[in-house]
Amino acid sequence: MSHTPPRSAPARRSVLKGTIAASAALALPTAAGAPALALSGRPGAAWGVQTGDVTASSGLVWVRSDRPARMIVETSATESFRHARRWRGPLLGPGSDFTGTTALRGLPAGEQVHYRVVLADPDDPRRTGEPVYGTFRTAPARRRDGVRFLWSGDIAGQGWGINPDIGGFRAFEEMRRLDPDFFLSSGDTVYADGPLVPSVTLPDGRVWRNLVTEEKSKVAETLAEYRGNFRYNLLDDNVRQFNAQVPTIVQWDDHEVRNNWYPGQILDDPRYTEKDVDVLARRSMQAFGEYFPVGTLSPRGSEGRIHRVVHHGPLLDVFVLDMRTYRNANSPGRQADDTVGILGAKQLAWLKRELARSRAVWKVLASDMPLGLVVPDGGANFEAVAQGDPGAPLGRELQIAELLRFVKHRRITGTLWLTADVHYTSAQHYAPERAAFKDFAPFWEFVSGPLAAGGFPANALDATFGPERVFVRAPQRANLSPMESPQYFGEVDIDGDCGELTVRLRAEGGAVLFSKTLQPGRVGQ
Known part of the structure; x- marks a missing residue:
């Protein structure tokens, strides 16, 4: 029986000490279900972010807003978000309980992708909430990558x-x-x-x-x-x-x-x-x-x-x-x-x-x-x-x-x-x-x-x-x-x-x- 230890991922660990940990601390939802950011005057994403069904070239990013908002996703190869790629997501409203998913396509295979979700006021795109950060790895294109x-x-x-x-x-x-x-x-x-x-x-x-x-x-x-x-x-x-x-x-x-x-x-x-x-x-x-x-x-x-x-x-x-x-x-x-x-x-x-x-x-x-x-x-x-x-x-x-x-x-x-x-x-x-x-x-x-x-x-x-x-x-x-x-x-x-x-x-x-x-x-x- 093999008890091989998990492989390390130093780049990803540094993210946890930085952007993700910071975004998670922005605000905690209350037991009653009302995000604490609701009084800030700008859209808030206190429920965090998720990704799903990630392949070698694509993935889905999810978020929930505390009010009507436009979902915007930015992706980058680095935490600095230099040369970030921007994805315009859906309008979030009561019809979907203020949740939304944005499909990311054309991603590089076998790479760590850093992303952040920004919620913008649909009537004034300059009014945005604090970004919420996440990261994921795309599937490998080569067999030798486990x-x-x-x-x-x-x-x-x-x-x-x-x-x-x-x-x-x-x-x-x-x-x-x-x-x-x-x-x-x-x-x-x-x-x-x-x-x-x-x-x-x-x-x-x-x-x-x-x-x-x-x-x-x-x-x-x-x-x-x-x-x-x-x-x-x-x-x-x-x-x-x-x-x-x-x-x-x-x-x-x-x-x-x-x-x-x-x-x-x-x-x-x-x-x-x-x-x-x-x-x-x-x-x-x-x-x-x-x-x-x-x-x-x-x-x-x-x-x-x-x-x-x-x-x-x-x-x-x-x-x-x-x-x-x-x-x-x-x-x-x-x-x-x-x-x-x-x-x-x-x-x-x-x-x-x-x-x-x-x-x-x-x-x-x-x-x-x-x-x-x-x-x-x-x-x-x-x-x-x-x-x-x-x-x-x-x-x-x-x-x-x-x-x-x-x-x-x-x-x-x-x-x-x-x-x-x-x-x-x-x-x-x-x-x-x-x-x-x-x-x-x-x-x-x-x-x-x-x-x-x-x-x-x-x-x-x-x-x-x-x-x-x-x-x-x-x-x-x-x-x-x-x-x-x-x-x-x-x-x-x-x-x-x-x-x-x-x-x-x-x-x-x-x-x-x-x-x-x-x-x-x-x-x-």
């Missing part, structure tokens, strides 16, 4: 929000210090169905204190409430500092809308006055698109799609899946014919087509739900792919079997699955000799999370695809707070010289719990 990224999910769930007594979402600061090329946010980016209370007494007598906002005091139903849930995480200093340094590839799962939701569902939940999940999902997707820079969504997030491929140089393609929007209803999962499954027929066709086209050495399938872990949905229904029957594929397993068969027969190499969702960390190896369904090549699935939520015991395995649990670290009882159980995130390091890919499962506090190195160019391993 790639390193992190992944995790599950943020502010199960009643555990921003706790100032422990320093907020501390795992984000640990991840920032590792200086990855990007972060894969694997879903459950918010818990819109998880209201917070000011304090919770733990079994050992300690008290957990939450920062609580109006929108986090009830389940989200209105567009404003969904927006408030996405805005909540930006109250945390660690998150804003992280966003200013590390680009994100983001996907969603269920808690962005409501626990275990599926299209067409009508709720039987007294907490909700709006019972139609499709209505709630449309509102959540709009807020999701407003608060994250995602290239396949429209500026207001109400159109487009979450599934996409993000090309990160010759070593890596990230296939971002959406296992929520197109799925069929949760059920016992015993049907012998299921063309809808968990991906939907069109997304499955898209995924097969894009996998066949990919020339990247490694192809990460970013899955918001695990494949072989049994995730129940109360009673006899199941939430994920597996349904506890170890025999031949049935229900949603049929769609995954079709995909795995396609990967084998097309001899597509370098696939691995990364996921979160279950609130512990583990590594599963899938092999046909252990499986009921045998027409596939061996592959790995790695699980991480939660990042800032409750910890849960390990789920049972379903033997249909022959999983072997090679490693697991999980609590023994349900919903342990982050004060009782460490938070988890994963690291992927691709060596530019030999192409080897190493996965490390990490725990909050710095420990590497498990490491596995995979060889490039193999159909299965």
